[in-house]
Amino acid sequence: MRIVVANVNTTEAVTGVIAEQAGKVAAPGTDIVAVTPFFGPTSVEGNFESHLAAVAVMDRVRAIEEPYDAVVLAGFGEHGKEGLAELLEVPVVDITEAAAHTASLLGRRFSVVTSLSRTTGQIRDRLALIGLDSRCASVRATGLAVLELEADPARARDRLVAEAERAVREDGAEVVCLGCAGMAGLAEQVEAGAGVPVVDGVPAAVGLAESLVRQGLRTSKVGGWAAPLPKRITGWPITGP
Structure with missing residues (x-):
């Protein structure tokens, strides 16, 4: 089984962290293929960057030549899941929905701890779209930008623990759900501080994607995620032949 895990930003260090956490939970025989977009922002923290990243991820995934069985979209609260689901027949799992669904199996209410406060609205919108906003107790921000999380892990851990405890x-x-792919690997430390289960969206999404593949399930091509209509799109694809 091959699972593509797509970082939404162009920072290779973040892709590396995501790949490491995905590989830790992948079952024997599962090959994790972590990819970074060819273009886009170095971090995604707002709607403009998120919409741009959605196009970049679709372009990057389209350029993968070898067959794969599922795609994990590794951006919390970001756009693009529906576009990928139209383009592909293999399962597409967004880490936001994977974390929220997993958390809903472990407790009645969950909170999300994310990076900057400006991203909380996007996360709320995503939870509403997948029908789990009523299970969300709060969305809290650490005040740390995505690249600050990677640059200063100790500070990130302390901020995450503090907000998780408050939640x-x-x-x-x-x-508690970790609300940023750049927080991958911090779940155990936050759980020790907050005293409740902590869900990291990357491992949750990988596990869910593996389960869908093993069951032989694919994305429905009837209705909302039917394949795009055959038409000429100027300038698409952006990268590659």
Whole structure:
């Protein structure tokens, strides 16, 4: 089984962290193929960057020549899942939905701890789109930008633990989701501090993608995620032949 894990930003160090965490939970025989977009922002923190990254990820995934069985979209609260689902027949799993669905199996209410406060609205919108906003107790921000998380892991851990503790104590969260792919690898430390289960969206998405592939399930091509209409699109694809 080959699973493509697509980083939404162009920072290779973040792709490396994502690949490492995906590889840790992948079952024997599962090949993780981590990819970085050919163009786009170095970090995604807002709607403009998110829409740009969505196009970049679709372009990057389209350029993969070898067959693969599923795609994980490794951007929390980001756009692009629906476009990939139209383009592909293999399962497409967004780490936002994977984390939220997993958290909903572990407790009645979950909170998300993310990077900057400007991204909380996007996360709320994504949870509403997948029908899990009512299970979300809060979306809290650490105030740290995505690249700061990678540059100073100790500070990131302390901020994450502090906000997770507040989510449990003040918001009634029973589970915490890490709201940024750049937080991959910090779940155990946050769980030790907050005292509740902590879900990292990257491992959650990889596990869910593996399960869908093993069941022989594919993306429905009837209705909302039917293949794009055959037409000429000027300038597409952007990269490659």
